[in-house]
């Protein structure tokens with residue numbers, strides 16, 4: 001708790017835009033010294049929330065030096081992003097301008113902000129909850145429209161509403177529960193006891209459904225991983241290069257060309273996908289190749305989708321049993337009748353050389369990414385933190401269902417509520433804050 005009260009006494013600043021890029025750099029300020037710093041720098045502080053052009057001055061030992069002509073915004077607390085007195089200095093983006101302004105801010109008592117500190121203050125001042133703060137972090141990082149939508153929904157409180165709704169129901173159940181404790185059993189209508197049990201059962205199954213989502217929200221947030229595995233020379237690196245639209249991996253006629261794991265990030269069906277090319281799977285005495293093959297298996301194990309590539313002329317079975325798709329390659333060369341006939345849902349035929357089958361293959365991948373992240377119904381959880389919290393909550397509800405005594409059941413319900421409270425940030429989260437906000441970029 002100590003550093004929380006300390007935080008609000010300091011005035012922090014950070015560049016909110018990327019350093020060294022663009023025409024304008026936005027310097028953000030938040031904290032109690034904001035007004036006096038603005039006043040010292042520009043003499044006439046603009047009207048609240050009214051963008052105004054001002055000359056920015058550095059005054060030292062009676063010398064007055066012009067630093068920049070900037071657009072200023074002054075947000076008196078609590079009507080600001082952080083809830084504190086804040087300001088924005090829209091500077092010319094040259095690094096020398098930014099450095100000179102930062103130096104003056106420090107000399108006037110402001111300190112550089114930590115990663116995520118503006119948003120952390122917004123949370124500590126009750127303007128947003130923890131789930132919304134995480135949503136903002138995701139929105140800042142979103143690369144695709146689908147990611148933007150998911151992050152925005154969380155920022156707007158979609159997930160918070162879901163968890164608050166559950167917490168509210170638990171509170172009501174708890175109230176019934178207290179009634180059961182306070183009055184002798186005989187006096188209470190049977191229905192109350194049954195009602196309590198039914199609500200717990202329903203909540204429990206709703207949370208299980210929320211957890212059983214195949215990690216859709218987390219997958220969309222972080223992007224998917226598609227592994228390309230198979231025997232040597234199957235055309236794995238050729239396919240990677242084709243999908244990446246550049247020569248990311250070395251391709252040769254020699255079996256065993258690729259040894260390292262090669263990752264390329266692409267966007268498929270509005271989802272960021274990391275394609276991973278791997279060493280060809282085979283028995284080998286070569287130490288380097290052995291290590292590459294070990295890594296290939298590990299990649300396949302952790303991938304969201306595994307494609308096994310095999311030469312269409314290869315009569316062997318797929319060496320990676322847990323693959324999701326068998327891709328028969330080089331169909332521009334001689335292909336046996338059996339191979340052509342053996343096409344199934346799990347098999348596609350391609351040639352990166354002639355382009356044959358590539359459109360169908362690509363649309364299949366896009367369809368797959370959509371399946372892996374598609375959802376209906378309530379907002380999905382988007383982080384491991386959420387998964388752990390809801391799992392904890394489910395465990396308490398499970399115990400509550402097993403309890404004979406109302407007193408013990410009440411305790412489990414209280415613990416279940418606490419798990420939800422930690423997710424929204426309503427209770428006991430001091431220990432989490434550094435982890436959560438530390439992942440933000442500076443200036444957020």
Ligand SMILES: Nc1nc2c(c(=O)[nH]1)N(C=O)[C@@H](CNc1ccc(C(=O)N[C@@H](CCC(=O)O)C(=O)O)cc1)CN2
Pocket residue numbers: 026049075078079080081088
């Ligand atoms: N220049 C700039 N652009 C930005 C932000 C910012 O801080 N500065 N944002 C942030 O990172 C986002 C917008 N979010 C914001 C949310 C609340 C307030 C705010 O000042 N709210 C006050 C006053 C509202 C009003 O003007 O009526 C409030 O809610 O009381 C500002 C930005 C995205 N764009």
Ligand SMILES: Nc1nc2c(ncn2[C@@H]2O[C@H](COP(=O)(O)OP(=O)(O)OP(=O)(O)O)[C@@H](O)[C@H]2O)c(=O)[nH]1
Pocket residue numbers: 231232233234235236237238239250251252253254255256257258259278279280281329330331332333350351352353354
């Ligand atoms: N005719 C034809 N040749 C192909 C096709 N795809 C790949 N090749 C050739 O097959 C050979 C091996 O291709 P790679 O992409 O290096 O195969 P790989 O699976 O990455 O091989 P390793 O890295 O050794 O495991 C190269 O000579 C490619 O030019 C194709 O569709 N048609």
Ligand SMILES: [Mg+2]
Pocket residue numbers: 236237238249250251257258277278280
């Ligand atoms: Mg290769």
